[in-house]
Amino acid sequence: MTTPYTLVDKNILITGASSGIGRAIAILCSRMGAKCCITGRNAERLEDTLSQMQGDGHQAIVADLLNEEDRAVLVNALPKLDGVVQNAGVGSRVPCKFVTQTDIDQVFTINTFSPILLQKELMQGKKLSAGASVVFISSMAVKYPSVGNAIYSASKGAIQAYAQVLALELAPRKIRVNCVCPAMIWTDLVTADGIDKDDLIKDQAKYPLGRYGSPEDVADLVGFILSPASSWMTGSCVELTGGGNEL
Amino acid sequence: MDIKEFVQTFAQQFEDTDPAEITADTEFRELDEWSSLTGMCIMAMAKTQYGKIITGKELKECETVKDVFDLISSK
Numbered sequence: 001m002t003t004p005y006t007l008v009d010k011n012i013l014i015t016g017a018s019s020g021i022g023r024a025i026a027i028l029c030s031r032m033g034a035k036c037c038i039t040g041r042n043a044e045r046l047e048d049t050l051s052q053m054q055g056d057g058h059q060a061i062v063a064d065l066l067n068e069e070d071r072a073v074l075v076n077a078l079p080k081l082d083g084v085v086q087n088a089g090v091g092s093r094v095p096c097k098f099v100t101q102t103d104i105d106q107v108f109t110i111n112t113f114s115p116i117l118l119q120k121e122l123m124q125g126k127k128l129s130a131g132a133s134v135v136f137i138s139s140m141a142v143k144y145p146s147v148g149n150a151i152y153s154a155s156k157g158a159i160q161a162y163a164q165v166l167a168l169e170l171a172p173r174k175i176r177v178n179c180v181c182p183a184m185i186w187t188d189l190v191t192a193d194g195i196d197k198d199d200l201i202k203d204q205a206k207y208p209l210g211r212y213g214s215p216e217d218v219a220d221l222v223g224f225i226l227s228p229a230s231s232w233m234t235g236s237c238v239e240l241t242g243g244g245n246e247l
Numbered sequence: 248m249d250i251k252e253f254v255q256t257f258a259q260q261f262e263d264t265d266p267a268e269i270t271a272d273t274e275f276r277e278l279d280e281w282s283s284l285t286g287m288c289i290m291a292m293a294k295t296q297y298g299k300i301i302t303g304k305e306l307k308e309c310e311t312v313k314d315v316f317d318l319i320s321s322k
């Protein structure tokens with residue numbers, strides 16, 4: 001019996017696969033039968049991801065997505081893709097009163113500008129197969145304001161708005177574009193910027209399901225959106241929250 | 248960095264608290280205006296004014312303004 005919940009022989013690009021959510025997505029895609037191209041700046045951690053993946057034919061390409069030349073090398077090395085996961089990103093917590101141009105640049109360049117440019121380069125390079133699925137990892141931060149999160153929330157809001165237009169432009173080729181919006185997920189990102197992990201451990205109890213999400217929780221949803229099981233889904237922003245209604 | 252100047256800079260992070268109310272010995276969490284946002288502003292102040300990174304956990308261990316001064320000085 002066949003099922004549409006499969007990625008057998010699909011070529012999938014996953015950015016930010018050297019850590020956290022991207023790593024979990026790469027591992028899941030490999031288990032679903034995909035051939036993955038994984039990318040990130042840290043070669044060692046990329047290799048670590050690769051070593052946890054199932055099946056052969058995967059490739060790891062080291063690239064700084066802020067660097068135009070690195071992106072060109074990456075795009076050139078890619079086969080025609082059936083799926084793209086734009087996941088690389090950084091967090092940031094700065095009160096509005098203290099925001100500097102550097103804070104804005106650090107966040108927007110990787111969370112917003114480079115995914116937009118990489119997407120364009122993939123399209124110009126004719127790397128997207130008809131019927132492909134593109135997933136942007138946005139965040140519930142767009143909808144749930146929390147103090148200190150202004151620049152991060154804005155960067156994700158921008159990519160969400162962009163993705164909805166991209167969905168329209170790619171619909172004629174039956175290429176689907178969706179965003180996944182996780183609430184708090186246990187990765188290095190949430191404990192960066194001096195946040196106290198003990199506070200987060202206490203805080204996760206306020207989620208109705210009693211905990212923050214795991215990278216695998218996000219991967220399971222992304223696997224579905226990449227697969228033919230979601231063929232009629234495009235332009236959506238899917239919320240993944242453990243029932244929580246704040247960050 | 249001297250403590251007198253530090254207390255003034257610390258006090259500037261508050262909008263509606265009389266700076267005269269804030270001294271080196273003030274237990275800042277007892278101030279009406281204190282919130283998690285003020286805490287974030289203190290961390291941002293450490294970074295922008297003094298070029299020092301302090302974490303939420305370290306700040307939590309401080310009770311008085313002087314404790315924060317000592318924390319930043321120790322960096």
Ligand SMILES: NC(=O)c1ccc[n+]([C@@H]2O[C@H](COP(=O)([O-])OP(=O)(O)OC[C@H]3O[C@@H](n4cnc5c(N)ncnc54)[C@H](OP(=O)(O)O)[C@@H]3O)[C@@H](O)[C@H]2O)c1
Nearest residue numbers: 016018019020021040041042065088089139184185187189
């Ligand atoms: N954790 C959460 O609670 C949460 C919630 C909602 C959304 N998200 C989003 O999920 C995505 C993944 O985050 P995560 O939580 O898994 O964080 P993470 O563990 O810190 O992973 C971030 C990934 O992005 C890559 N990256 C960062 N800057 C890069 C650059 N300039 N070029 C290439 N790759 C770069 C990193 O790889 P290298 O360091 O190897 O370059 C790493 O693989 C982000 O977009 C984040 O905003 C996270």
